[in-house]
Amino acid sequence: MKKILIANRGEIALRVIRACKELGIETVAVYSKADKNSLHVQYADEAYCIGPNESTLSYLNMQAIISTAMVSGADAIHPGYGFLSENPFFAKLCETHKIKFIGPSAKIIECMGNKAKAKELMIKNNIPVIPGSHGAVENVNKAIKIAREIGYPVIIKASAGGGGRGMRITHSDEDLKKALELAQKEAQNAFGNSEVYIEKYIEEPKHIEFQILADEHGNIIHLGERDCSIQRRHQKILEEAPSPFLEKHPELRKEIGEKAIIAAKAAGYQGAGTIEFLLDSSGNYYFIEMNTRVQVEHGITELVTGIDIIKEQIKIASNEKLLLNQEDVKISGHALECRINAEDPDNDFRPSPGRINTLILPGGPKVRIDTHIYQGFEILPYYDSLIAKLMSYGKDRNEAISVMERALDEFKIEGIKTTIPFHKKILQNAFFKKGEIYTNFIQRRME
Ligand code: ADP
Numbered sequence: 001m002k003k004i005l006i007a008n009r010g011e012i013a014l015r016v017i018r019a020c021k022e023l024g025i026e027t028v029a030v031y032s033k034a035d036k037n038s039l040h041v042q043y044a045d046e047a048y049c050i051g052p053n054e055s056t057l058s059y060l061n062m063q064a065i066i067s068t069a070m071v072s073g074a075d076a077i078h079p080g081y082g083f084l085s086e087n088p089f090f091a092k093l094c095e096t097h098k099i100k101f102i103g104p105s106a107k108i109i110e111c112m113g114n115k116a117k118a119k120e121l122m123i124k125n126n127i128p129v130i131p132g133s134h135g136a137v138e139n140v141n142k143a144i145k146i147a148r149e150i151g152y153p154v155i156i157k158a159s160a161g162g163g164g165r166g167m168r169i170t171h172s173d174e175d176l177k178k179a180l181e182l183a184q185k186e187a188q189n190a191f192g193n194s195e196v197y198i199e200k201y202i203e204e205p206k207h208i209e210f211q212i213l214a215d216e217h218g219n220i221i222h223l224g225e226r227d228c229s230i231q232r233r234h235q236k237i238l239e240e241a242p243s244p245f246l247e248k249h250p251e252l253r254k255e256i257g258e259k260a261i262i263a264a265k266a267a268g269y270q271g272a273g274t275i276e277f278l279l280d281s282s283g284n285y286y287f288i289e290m291n292t293r294v295q296v297e298h299g300i301t302e303l304v305t306g307i308d309i310i311k312e313q314i315k316i317a318s319n320e321k322l323l324l325n326q327e328d329v330k331i332s333g334h335a336l337e338c339r340i341n342a343e344d345p346d347n348d349f350r351p352s353p354g355r356i357n358t359l360i361l362p363g364g365p366k367v368r369i370d371t372h373i374y375q376g377f378e379i380l381p382y383y384d385s386l387i388a389k390l391m392s393y394g395k396d397r398n399e400a401i402s403v404m405e406r407a408l409d410e411f412k413i414e415g416i417k418t419t420i421p422f423h424k425k426i427l428q429n430a431f432f433k434k435g436e437i438y439t440n441f442i443q444r445r446m447e
Helices: 010-023 039-043 062-072 088-096 106-113 115-124 140-150 173-191 250-266 298-305 309-317 397-410 420-428 430-434 441-446
Strands: 003-006 026-032 046-051 076-078 154-158 167-170 196-200 206-214 220-232 235-241 271-279 285-291 334-341 358-360 367-371 386-394 412-414
Touching: 003 010, 003 062, 010 026, 010 039, 010 309, 010 367, 010 386, 026 039, 026 062, 039 046, 046 062, 062 088, 076 309, 088 106, 106 115, 106 285, 115 196, 115 250, 115 285, 140 154, 140 173, 140 196, 154 173, 167 173, 173 196, 206 250, 206 309, 220 250, 220 298, 220 441, 235 298, 235 420, 250 271, 250 285, 271 309, 298 309, 298 334, 298 367, 298 386, 334 397, 334 420, 367 397, 386 397, 397 420, 420 430, 420 441, 430 441
Parallel strands: 003 026, 003 076, 026 046
Antiparallel strands: 154 167, 154 196, 206 220, 206 271, 220 235, 235 334, 271 285, 334 386, 358 412, 367 386
């Protein structure tokens, strides 16, 4: 592989460009008009404007991206996360044009992209899933029957859902009647697919996910777990590796890790991916979904394993064999990531676009920051509000927390509101410090 086009923007585009540079691979950036002053445009060897500001006309414009890849002579496309990264049609389009899509095949993306179908595949492979409907639920009668069988509360989820959107928790038949139709409509609007499924709503679960690497020669390993339980409205905001809970339960960790490998094998997986589980308070674990791309939070796994996940993705896509066995993967120390968003935590986390007048980035030992912002940069309203991923490392969790607190104090941004003050509050919370975290943590302990 000599040249890679990065079909993305922001910090992840930079992350991929950096990996390519270190591997001696040339890079091609694509950008919307609004992003002409972005760092990914400056850092890449070549850059092409592919459309106007709106994502649908630029970063989601498949024809423009494919033709740019062809004109520039790129061998492969790295989709990053979001945008076209989990679009089977795009993966297929790359294949048709003999451009390597850095990710699994269109068939696997499609299969795992329907969460209800993915669950069915896991059931067949003896992987525990949350009790619920087998496949889609079309009508109220069926929904009520299932809800009564599994017991309220239940959660209605969009089969094509993602990003924590399209979920509704219901507590009674009456609730469910109203919620089902609304959920179907919402799913249709948000994901272009009205299909929903139902599962038992787990109270106060932990979100634990295993990072997978699978080559094209049948070798599959995992790089340990991440705990992503600190969420707001089902969206992750602070992640850590390893999980403080599984640190105390090594047998359980081993078992879930093995199930994650079985799940990836069942999917016929290739590339970097993540198997997500929920853990209830009794230590039962359940598969919820597989993400068939690199994740925002991959960096904390890199910090505790020393493995560069983006480089591994590229090597796998070049048909190289994994050089690591499961036994070679050693987890050492602890890492945290705070997602710094351009949002106002004092105003319901509304987006806070604008120009960054002053910027002082944190640094020093054991700090990693992945960001595309610089002083004078303008945060635009068209895209995701993530502006920086601040990561800290420590020999243990306490040290990683101290490093993060110090780094957050150093981080100065003026001109826009950010989630930095909110992260400081989480880190100061006594329950967080003890590692007592679960997905409703913010509602229960912070509001
Ligand atoms: P998405 O693809 O939108 O991220 P997921 O299925 O991965 O959706 O779930 C995201 C989050 O939603 C989980 O981490 C958890 O907080 C919550 N969630 C999903 N399913 C359940 C459930 N059955 N019970 C309780 N919480 C759930």
